[in-house]
């Protein structure tokens with residue numbers, strides 16, 4: 001016999017993210033109706049008016065959002081769900097970004113809202129910490145990452161990653177943690193407490209991720225215990241463990257691993273996917289990149305035996321660096337960032353923000369506005385990054401693709417080296433063709449995955465013709 005409780009539990013466990021989103025939308029409309037009747041707050045009709053637009057733009061929500069932000073002048077306040085208490089501003093204004101990420105950095109931490117939603121997955125890792133804990137982890141990672149003479153291997157955690165169940169679990173865990181932002185606490189808390197619906201799936205995904213990270217730490221610890229050092233591993237985790245194994249409390253190393261996987265794995269692979277797609281759409285740019293690679297390698301070296309490029313050679317690939325930056329401008333691996341206001345504050349444009357407000361800056365949109373990039377902002381033009389034959393980077397605050405200020409991405413240099421190595425190696429050996437008829441659109445999550453992936457064909461090139 002099935003009890004009412006069991007039936008309810010079963011029904012909730014069948015809920016998908018979309019069901020939840022629709023339920024939340026319903027609550028939002030209900031809240032607007034309620035506010036209208038009581039004569040305060042926003043009217044329902046403007047909200048209803050915008051709904052068909054949002055729904056019809058679901059697949060191109062990033063571009064629709066960009067157009068909306070431009071129309072509002074670049075910064076606008078929002079107020080979230082009933083009882084959720086979310087409020088703040090959404091902005092694409094570089095002066096606000098600079099103020100938050102550098103000028104008044106201490107007043108704009110990641111904040112409790114982010115931490116609560118990501119704590120189950122990230123623990124107290126560098127991505128999910130502020131203040132002293134963040135400072136210490138950053139210092140530690142910085143020392144280890146910059147202590148290698150080559151600067152290519154050491155940023156790598158050298159975790160044996162291509163395990164598909166792990167990759168799927170990791171993607172699902174980040175997506176479902178993000179979904180928590182859409183839920184008001186009175187929906188989220190019971191789901192978490194009883195382990196129902198999306199929260200049940202999140203728990204399962206996190207378990208896979210944590211088991212993987214725990215095993216990695218355990219394996220390294222065993223080697224360290226047996227040999228006294230980890231000679232064969234020049235990766236960051238081994239270096240950390242060798243530096244002071246007793247120093248790290250509780251789940252520190254596991255959280256460290258998970259944060260670094262989040263930081264460095266999909267960001268780079270996603271960036272490369274968009275890069276190859278853009279190159280395919282711009283064959284002239286592909287020819288220029290190839291010409292540069294051939295010129296750097298020289299005729300004699302262009303054969304199948306070339307397995308890796310030297311660090312010197314990679315540094316000389318200015319056009320490739322420009323093309324990767326251009327690709328990241330249009331398709332930033334992290335499309336949106338959020339900060340939470342510590343104390344009431346006023347932005348350089350006069351906008352006032354209250355303690356607890358959440359400020360979103362939309363990196364995706366910032367890469368596509370005329371006021372920063374000019375009339376050709378939607379075109380793929382690597383030349384805009386080159387002056388007198390040299391690569392010239394843009395201001396961190398106009399191009400916060402790697403974040404900016406004291407929390408600038410620690411792996412930026414490493415990521416460029418890695419992306420250049422992969423892109424040059426692949427382009428040199430293969431002509432890539434994107435399979436016709438696919439819909440290539442970004443997914444709505446923390447990392448700018450391609451929603452439907454990217455199908456391509458590889459045709460080997462004749463290597464010795466420069």
Ligand code: HEM
Nearest residue numbers: 155263264267268271333334401402403407409410411415
């Ligand atoms: C294309 C590749 C990459 C992009 C676009 C990128 C972008 C970013 C962004 C936007 C942040 C700020 C995130 C936040 O605070 O919420 C960040 C932080 C960070 N990134 Fe990267 N990243 C890339 C590759 C890497 C790689 C390869 C590594 C390590 C090997 C790495 C290590 C880190 C670390 C440790 C942080 C945290 C810094 C801190 O909070 O102090 N990143 N990155």
